[in-house]
Amino acid sequence: MATIIKNIGLLATPTGVIAQSGDAQGAIQLIPDTYIAVKDGVIEEVGKAGSSRDWQGGEADTVVDAQGLLVTPGLVDAHTHLLFAGWRQRELALKLQGMSYLDILAQGGGILHTVEKTRAASLEELLDQGMKSLDIMLAHGTTTCEVKSGYGLTTEAELKSLRAVRQLGRQHVVDVVPTFMGAHAIPVEYKGRSTEYVRLLCEEMIPLVAEERLAEFCDVFCETGVFTVEESREILECGKRCGLLPKIHAEEITALGGAELAGKVRATSAEHLIHADDNGLDAMAAANVIAVLLPGTSFYLGEAFARAKDMIDRGIAVAVASDFNPGSCPNESLQIPMNIACLKYRLTPEQVLTAATLNGAAAINRSGSTGSIELGKLGDIVIWNAPDLNFLFYHWGVNLVKTVVKRGKRVVG
Numbered sequence: 001m002a003t004i005i006k007n008i009g010l011l012a013t014p015t016g017v018i019a020q021s022g023d024a025q026g027a028i029q030l031i032p033d034t035y036i037a038v039k040d041g042v043i044e045e046v047g048k049a050g051s052s053r054d055w056q057g058g059e060a061d062t063v064v065d066a067q068g069l070l071v072t073p074g075l076v077d078a079h080t081h082l083l084f085a086g087w088r089q090r091e092l093a094l095k096l097q098g099m100s101y102l103d104i105l106a107q108g109g110g111i112l113h114t115v116e117k118t119r120a121a122s123l124e125e126l127l128d129q130g131m132k133s134l135d136i137m138l139a140h141g142t143t144t145c146e147v148k149s150g151y152g153l154t155t156e157a158e159l160k161s162l163r164a165v166r167q168l169g170r171q172h173v174v175d176v177v178p179t180f181m182g183a184h185a186i187p188v189e190y191k192g193r194s195t196e197y198v199r200l201l202c203e204e205m206i207p208l209v210a211e212e213r214l215a216e217f218c219d220v221f222c223e224t225g226v227f228t229v230e231e232s233r234e235i236l237e238c239g240k241r242c243g244l245l246p247k248i249h250a251e252e253i254t255a256l257g258g259a260e261l262a263g264k265v266r267a268t269s270a271e272h273l274i275h276a277d278d279n280g281l282d283a284m285a286a287a288n289v290i291a292v293l294l295p296g297t298s299f300y301l302g303e304a305f306a307r308a309k310d311m312i313d314r315g316i317a318v319a320v321a322s323d324f325n326p327g328s329c330p331n332e333s334l335q336i337p338m339n340i341a342c343l344k345y346r347l348t349p350e351q352v353l354t355a356a357t358l359n360g361a362a363a364i365n366r367s368g369s370t371g372s373i374e375l376g377k378l379g380d381i382v383i384w385n386a387p388d389l390n391f392l393f394y395h396w397g398v399n400l401v402k403t404v405v406k407r408g409k410r411v412v413g
């Protein structure tokens, strides 16, 4: 099965199989007038010395004409909470009245509202909702995404959620990477008894998740009123012993020390980092922790924006993800966070492209197989209704995807 994408006006891609940081984050490859050949789902050829954008080769099952437009790798969304029942539009009015995200949570709303609905939903209902969100993501250019559990918060409901995530990965064309996040909130029945809930996580949930191979990562919401730094450490260390790589929601709303903990437990990534201080960033840089930044959430919560430029200057690889969830960022498109990253973090289009492709892939352990357009990687490719990379960051708020090719197959447009 061969697919040719011909007549590419400009191919923009980061390169490599590991996360890029410092100057390398913005040093992407820009190839004008070229074509890509994908065979059996894998990139086999990217133009040829002296060749034109019009492919001159032999047999192909499918020829996709890029019409002189911009082509990039498929987007990799390294942070989503897409598996849930229980949208929270009713909280919009509370937000507008000035109620904070953590206050809504403390009163049993927020994540806990979604938990109530998710517990009551069947696996099939969760799967159905998840498939719809993945369809939207794909239509907006995402070809690989991470999905966290964390709206179940009982052994049964967390296993149900992760089994639904596994089903999603089998049924949907988007590649899905599962993360266990039983430590997303303290469930109501454990209010004031977090130590007991941490014990349940460590003694029951994590071992069962690992035994059934339902997740690759273990994530914790390290936040005031949720899990302390010590509790987070205990959960992440337990996950590590069971073979789950650590991730951590750190310094999202308050500065607690989660970034430093990420360095200490050698987490694959730390997420949010809005209030990360120098100590935290130094610890992350020393341990090669990837910063997964979520600018859509800063925007939606009215929070500050993370110090993305500073992180890159310190040698921390920065990824940008959607954080799609029903509360702090109800939006599946990665394009809008990319736009915000450019305009609010003041990252260059080149740095953001790396953040939303190769570095996102590295944050979920997939940078060996996707995240850039290079020989041997998956044929995950987006053709944009844009003549060049700047246009993607300039014409914002609309879906600029023209065509998505996943593993060599045209799946959108």
Ligand SMILES: N=CN[C@@H](CCC(=O)O)C(=O)O
Pocket (backbone or CB within 6 Å): 081, 110, 111, 114, 221, 249, 252, 297, 323, 325, 326, 327, 328, 329
């Ligand atoms: N902060 C914790 N988790 C999500 C929000 C989940 C929710 O509000 O439902 C986040 O990353 O923003």
Ligand SMILES: [Zn+2]
Pocket (backbone or CB within 6 Å): 079, 080, 081, 249, 271, 323
């Ligand atoms: Zn999150």
